[in-house]
Amino acid sequence: MTEQLHLLHHAAQAMKSIAMVSLTLIVAGPSESRGADIKKGEAAFTRQCSLCHSIGKDDANRFGPNLFGILKRKAGTVPGFKYSQAFLSTAQWSWNAETLKAWILGPAHMVPGSTMGVFQGVADRDSDDIIAYLDSQR
Ligand code: HEC
Structure with missing residues (x-):
């Protein structure tokens, strides 16, 4: 039984x-x-992210960290960038398609108190394209 x-x-x-x-x-x-579109992602990145983020290899950090090779990188480890305390204590993950999507859809929601929280986030329809573009810059 x-x-x-x-x-x-x-x-x-x-x-x-x-x-x-x-x-x-x-x-x-x-x-x-x-199918995510890298070209569309690049255009969306230029419009919505490049004000605060460079992405070329070895480019200087801006208001946000340089994002070259960000996929698979452990969060909060770009050399020479001073992260907020909120980000350092909360962001205990590595960046992959899932964590990046949640982050760019709502940074203030994922890490309350983050300095990227002033950015309200991207539209869902742009998120996969942006991630595909980020993934292509490594
Ligand atoms: C208003 C400026 C601003 C905008 C716009 C912005 N970010 Fe950020 N981003 C930041 C700041 C500042 C941080 C650091 C957050 C902290 O320390 O709390 C950050 C952090 C990040 C991180 C984490 C990096 C790491 O080293 O772990 C990623 C990934 C990221 N941003 C991607 C993006 C993408 C993609 C966009 C566009 C869709 C974007 N950001 C738009 C300011 C911005």
Whole structure:
């Protein structure tokens, strides 16, 4: 009997994982088939980020840190940039497509008290393009 309960439990877990995977596929589907556009991302970066961020290799930091090679970098580690205390104590992640998306959609929401919080964030439709552009600058 306990054996059967065990099997049932495992079966339920397996069903749950399958449901999660298909849900993720459905959610990821539309934006992936649209395909992020690096050129559009570059234009959006110039409009919305370049006021505060350089992105060329070895460019000087501006009001924000230089963003060359930011994907896969540990947050808060660009040399010579003085981060806010709020950012240093909260941003314990590395930058990937997911963390970057959450950040550029709402920096003040992700890290309350961050100096990038004066920027309200990008529109959802621009975010994947910007991330694709950032990923291309390494
Ligand atoms: C008003 C100026 C401003 C704008 C506009 C701005 N940022 Fe920032 N950004 C900052 C500042 C300042 C920080 C450092 C935050 C802190 O220390 O609290 C930062 C931090 C970051 C970081 C974290 C870097 C690291 O070293 O961990 C990323 C990534 C980033 N910004 C991306 C962007 C992108 C992409 C855009 C455009 C969509 C953008 N930012 C727009 C000022 C800005």
